[in-house]
Amino acid sequence: MTASTVTLQSKANPQQLEAILATDGPVLIIAGPGSGKTFTLVERIVYLITHKGVAPESLLVVTFTDKAARELTTRISNRLAELGIQFNLNEMYLGTFHSICLRLLEDYREFTRLKRSFTLFDQFDQQYFLYQRIKDFRELPDAQLVIGGDQLGRWAQSENLLKWLNKVSEEAIDPATLAAAPEVEIRALAACFNKYQDLLHENNSLDFSGIQYEALRLLEMCPDVLAQLREKLTYLMVDEYQDTNTIQERILLLLAGDKRNLCVVGDDDQGLYRFRGATIRNILEFPALFDEGQCKRVTLSVNYRSHPDIIRFYNEWMREQTWDDGSRSFRFAKQILPREGDFPDMPTALRLTATDNKDETTNWHAEVLAFLKVLNASGKLTDWNQVAFLFRSVKNEKVVKLARFLEAEGVPVFSPRSNMFFEREEIRLMIGALIFLFPQFPKVRAWAEGVTLPIWDYYDQQCFTAFTTELRKPENKPLLD
Numbered sequence: 001m002t003a004s005t006v007t008l009q010s011k012a013n014p015q016q017l018e019a020i021l022a023t024d025g026p027v028l029i030i031a032g033p034g035s036g037k038t039f040t041l042v043e044r045i046v047y048l049i050t051h052k053g054v055a056p057e058s059l060l061v062v063t064f065t066d067k068a069a070r071e072l073t074t075r076i077s078n079r080l081a082e083l084g085i086q087f088n089l090n091e092m093y094l095g096t097f098h099s100i101c102l103r104l105l106e107d108y109r110e111f112t113r114l115k116r117s118f119t120l121f122d123q124f125d126q127q128y129f130l131y132q133r134i135k136d137f138r139e140l141p142d143a144q145l146v147i148g149g150d151q152l153g154r155w156a157q158s159e160n161l162l163k164w165l166n167k168v169s170e171e172a173i174d175p176a177t178l179a180a181a182p183e184v185e186i187r188a189l190a191a192c193f194n195k196y197q198d199l200l201h202e203n204n205s206l207d208f209s210g211i212q213y214e215a216l217r218l219l220e221m222c223p224d225v226l227a228q229l230r231e232k233l234t235y236l237m238v239d240e241y242q243d244t245n246t247i248q249e250r251i252l253l254l255l256a257g258d259k260r261n262l263c264v265v266g267d268d269d270q271g272l273y274r275f276r277g278a279t280i281r282n283i284l285e286f287p288a289l290f291d292e293g294q295c296k297r298v299t300l301s302v303n304y305r306s307h308p309d310i311i312r313f314y315n316e317w318m319r320e321q322t323w324d325d326g327s328r329s330f331r332f333a334k335q336i337l338p339r340e341g342d343f344p345d346m347p348t349a350l351r352l353t354a355t356d357n358k359d360e361t362t363n364w365h366a367e368v369l370a371f372l373k374v375l376n377a378s379g380k381l382t383d384w385n386q387v388a389f390l391f392r393s394v395k396n397e398k399v400v401k402l403a404r405f406l407e408a409e410g411v412p413v414f415s416p417r418s419n420m421f422f423e424r425e426e427i428r429l430m431i432g433a434l435i436f437l438f439p440q441f442p443k444v445r446a447w448a449e450g451v452t453l454p455i456w457d458y459y460d461q462q463c464f465t466a467f468t469t470e471l472r473k474p475e476n477k478p479l480l481d
């Protein structure tokens, strides 16, 4: 290792350093929570640029969100500036799968079905497009098995259709395979999908789930384009690999080609997006995609963020779970370690178990509140923001009831994903006031006859009616004078 390499990653621990320096061939980095995954990725990219002479435009870096992409760009720029190196990162292929695939489609548009200034649909545009053309689908043999009967109405039928069409493109299922299926409904779906593709083509449009689908087709159908891209993109890196789906894996493997300079980073313990077609199979089986011993595996196991008690709790809890079905394992065995150094001496992880399930909800809520109050009274809690609850789903009735109970008892709750925002009285009244101020709203929103959306009931019943009832109260009379 040269002196400059040492300066470059002076802070890196031995596992991180191993991951940074492992540039060639397939690499799997299993990064536990808070283990410096982003730090390692940044250093690896900087190392490739500064020590391996790789041009930024030869790097393809995939993140899971636009926010993560922005953070990574900032951290790389800062790191390069710190080292006194000037590079233009704009040329780097850095972004989400969707943004990178869209860029590929734009760069190589003449090889795709898209023409200049194509329209990109969001989900609403896509449904509206289907809604306007639902007649074309109704005419297809057995279409009602996919879109539902005509009595449902055009809007509901277009919603069903959209769901199925997106599944086909998200999973990159070959329509010819669907068309040859023994099940009549699958064959009907194939016909709907082909029709939809024709309509998109005619209208020079692309929908969100079609971005990856079209990019995959481009790479599969145009060997010249693929060869050019392979020549250009020499190092590939993917963050949050446990959240990728099959189509994304196919795109990556195609781009990686024979060089296979593909580094994937993730944590099989943090797979979140199974409902979107993501499969932790991708990360678990990544090493098996290559010949025995070809894929380097590095595990980042030092956690720089949490107290050792929390880490111990995590390790114990993970150990108690079953991770195999007898023949296959669904987890890479690992143990997270706390960083070295001092930690405050206070309890950080407690486990409460309750066996009393009589009148469970009331007792449970009251016990949680009592516990919070004790912590508050003892001075251990100085701000309600120091408390976090983790649940499988915040929309679960039991959880919503807990939030309501705590709010009623004066403990404010922030739970934006539970839809409780729109149930708050002040929010309902505010929306009601806006509808009151713009009486043309109900007419404007119905862009075609017979169209209704479930949310309108909420506007009309929960917001507008609530607001006018409030307004009619005698104490509010002066407002109308």
Ligand SMILES: Nc1ncnc2c1ncn2[C@@H]1O[C@H](COP(=O)(O)OP(=O)(O)OP(=O)(O)O)[C@@H](O)[C@H]1O
Residues within 6 Å of the ligand: 011, 012, 013, 016, 031, 032, 033, 034, 035, 036, 037, 038, 039, 040, 304, 305
């Ligand atoms: N080798 C190291 N020595 C000291 N601190 C480190 C080291 N590596 C990472 N850190 C610190 O650990 C913290 C977490 O790092 P980073 O944000 O890169 O983690 P991460 O693994 O991406 O986190 P997440 O769990 O959110 O995915 C940061 O404050 C970072 O500076």
